[in-house]
Amino acid sequence: MENRKVTFVIISFLLLSVVNGYADDRTSAGQLFQRHCAVCHGSTGKPDPNNPAFRQLGILPANFTDPLFNSREPSKDWFMVIKHGGAALGRSEIMPAFKDTLNDNEIWLLISYIKTLAGDHAYPAGDMNFILPIRTKKAFPEDEVVWKFRFQNNTGSTDRDQIRNVLELEKRFLKRFQFSVELSHTFDDAIDDNDGNLDQVEPGIKYVLYENPSYKFITSLGTFFAIKTEEHDDSDEFIPYIAAAKRLTDRLTFQGTARADLPFDKFSDGSVELSGVTHWSPSPWPRSLHPGLELVASFPIDRDDGGSNKKFAQFSLIPQAQIGLSKSGHIALNLGAEIPLNDTDRYDYRAYIYLLWDFADGGLFQGW
Ligand code: HEC
Numbered sequence: 001m002e003n004r005k006v007t008f009v010i011i012s013f014l015l016l017s018v019v020n021g022y023a024d025d026r027t028s029a030g031q032l033f034q035r036h037c038a039v040c041h042g043s044t045g046k047p048d049p050n051n052p053a054f055r056q057l058g059i060l061p062a063n064f065t066d067p068l069f070n071s072r073e074p075s076k077d078w079f080m081v082i083k084h085g086g087a088a089l090g091r092s093e094i095m096p097a098f099k100d101t102l103n104d105n106e107i108w109l110l111i112s113y114i115k116t117l118a119g120d121h122a123y124p125a126g127d128m129n130f131i132l133p134i135r136t137k138k139a140f141p142e143d144e145v146v147w148k149f150r151f152q153n154n155t156g157s158t159d160r161d162q163i164r165n166v167l168e169l170e171k172r173f174l175k176r177f178q179f180s181v182e183l184s185h186t187f188d189d190a191i192d193d194n195d196g197n198l199d200q201v202e203p204g205i206k207y208v209l210y211e212n213p214s215y216k217f218i219t220s221l222g223t224f225f226a227i228k229t230e231e232h233d234d235s236d237e238f239i240p241y242i243a244a245a246k247r248l249t250d251r252l253t254f255q256g257t258a259r260a261d262l263p264f265d266k267f268s269d270g271s272v273e274l275s276g277v278t279h280w281s282p283s284p285w286p287r288s289l290h291p292g293l294e295l296v297a298s299f300p301i302d303r304d305d306g307g308s309n310k311k312f313a314q315f316s317l318i319p320q321a322q323i324g325l326s327k328s329g330h331i332a333l334n335l336g337a338e339i340p341l342n343d344t345d346r347y348d349y350r351a352y353i354y355l356l357w358d359f360a361d362g363g364l365f366q367g368w
Contacts (some may be wrong), residue, residue, distance in 0.1 A: 029113035032106055036098065043360040045117035052352035059092045070362065071123035074114035075111050077328070082107050089286065090327030090367020099282050120174045124211045128218040130245050130253040131322045133277040134336040134352050135296050137257045138241040139220040141178035141206060142170045149353040163187040163196075172360075176208035182224075201227045206243075216247035226261075235265035250334060260301075268302040279322070286329025294336075296317040315341040320352070326368055 024160030030281040034043060041047050045064030047054065054060050064070050080088070086095030096106065117298040163186070170180040181203045187196035194247070205206075206222035219242065226237040241259035248254055256276040263269050277294035298314045334354035340346050357364060 011360040013351045025297060029109040032102070032110055032291070033113055036101065040094070041272060045114065050158070050220075057094060058093075059094060061095065064114050065119075067118040067121035067123050067136060070115065070118035071121065072126045074126075074128070074129060075108075075115070076125040076284060076288065078111050079104075080286075081106055082110065088327070090330075090362065094329070120130065124176060124208045124218060125213040127213060128211060128245060128247070129253055130247075131279045131281075131290050131292065132332075132354065132356055133255055133275075133279075133292065133294055133332060134318050134320050134334065134338070135257075135294060136253065136255050136275045136277045137206075137222065137241055137243040137259070139218045139245045141172045141176065141208060141220075142358065143172050144168075144356055144358050145169045146354055146356045148169070151351045153348045153350070155348055160188060163275070178206040178222075180204040180206070180224075199229055201229065203227075204239075212317070217244070218246075219244040235263035235269075237270070238264060248278075251281050253281075255279075258344070271298050271300050273298045277318075277320075285324070286332075287324040287327055290322045290324075292322070294318050296338075314343045317341055318352075326366070328367045330367065331364070332356050 033041075033045075040061040041064060042061075046119045047061045047063055049055075049060060062069065062221070077089070081091060081095060082346070083097065083099045083104075085093065085097030087093040098284065124140060126140075129142070130138070132138060132144075132146070135255060146166075148164075148168065150162075150164045150166075152162040152164075154160050154162070164184060165186075166182050166183040166184040168180060170178055172178050182199070183198065184200040184202065185196055185198050202224050204222060205223035206220050208218065208220045211218040214296075222241050222243065224237075224239040226239060228234050228236055239259060239261050241257050243255070244255045245253065245255040254276065256274075258272070259273050260272045261270045274294065275296040277292050279290050279292035281290045282288070294317070296316045296318065303312065316338050318336050320334060323333045323335070325331045325333055332355075334352065334356070334358045336352040336354075338350040338352065340349075
């Protein structure tokens with residue numbers, strides 16, 4: 001009997017201490033926030049727009065009660081801003097550096113606390129916003145402009161070099177949607193009169209289906225409509241896809257897409273493409289190099305076409321790297337080269353240059 005009582009007391013005590021420990025973390029994070037941050041960010045996380053100090057300086061500290069803003073920023077970027085100060089990441093120098101006041105643990109506690117200040121909401125967490133791959137589609141909705149350049153070198157049977165320029169605008173709307181439109185223009189060696197063609201307009205839409213921040217996983221459904229312009233006999237295409245992304249470790253991410261390219265004229269002339277990419281971020285600074293390796297496999301839907309075995313699938317490999325140009329990485333460059341692994345007379349190689357501007361994160365000339 002006595003034993004049971006003792007066990008009960010011990011268990012209750014243990015449970016209480018766990019609950020208390022949790023409460024301690026929250027109150028201490030709350031206290032840290034009130035002590036170090038509330039003067040500027042406001043005691044509830046909403047800065048006072050009438051504060052004359054900020055009016056004079058022309059900058060308002062971040063409003064953590066705004067769920068779109070609060071959710072979109074990755075915690076690791078906030079960690080760098082809090083530790084090293086606004087200026088180190090191309091933001092206002094009024095945001096002080098806390099590296100001498102707070103230890104890393106306290107900064108992480110503060111970040112989890114700040115993330116709760118927007119209340120419950122359905123916006124996906126920016127922690128699942130990974131690096132833009134060359135071919136794989138991102139699952140996270142973006143506010144971005146991307147210029148994509150591709151050079152295709154052919155010395156084989158077709159001997160047609162090709163240069164393609166694509167301008168893409170992506171814009172978030174509602175909580176989990178993204179609209180996009182791509183304009184693509186191609187110069188082709190095979191066409192004599194060579195001013196090139198604006199050959200395709202591609203509107204698209206994407207919806208975040210499911211995300212799980214504790215498992216660091218996100219998946220989205222999307223579709224494009226490729227509308228061919230003049231001088232093309234090709235059919236317009238319907239391009240549905242599913243994209244998923246997962247953080248593997250602090251430094252490694254994985255993103256994958258399954259998509260179908262379906263000509264409206266005849267779906268069976270289309271293909272299904274699977275692609276996956278792993279990126280590695282050796283440094284926590286956005287202005288640094290993030291190498292990645294991408295594998296693409298394309299399967300024709302109608303396998304009888306030609307009857308040759310090599311038509312089963314076409315594989316290619318795309319080593320690539322993203323280089324953050326601005327201090328906050330909101331302007332970045334992607335470089336990549338695509339090498340066919342089989343069916344090598346398709347092309348010798350393709351070289352890619354992407355330049356991206358995350359316009360929600362700052363103006364073109366901000367943060368250099
Ligand atoms: C002296 C005023 C001041 C204090 C104190 C201050 N901040 Fe800030 N903070 C700012 C300003 C101003 C900005 C806006 C910077 C910008 O957008 O250029 C900012 C931005 C931020 C951001 C970046 C948000 C983004 O744009 O991604 C975070 C995170 C942040 N503060 C957290 C904190 C935390 C945590 C504390 C307390 C430990 C704190 N701040 C204390 C003024 C302050």
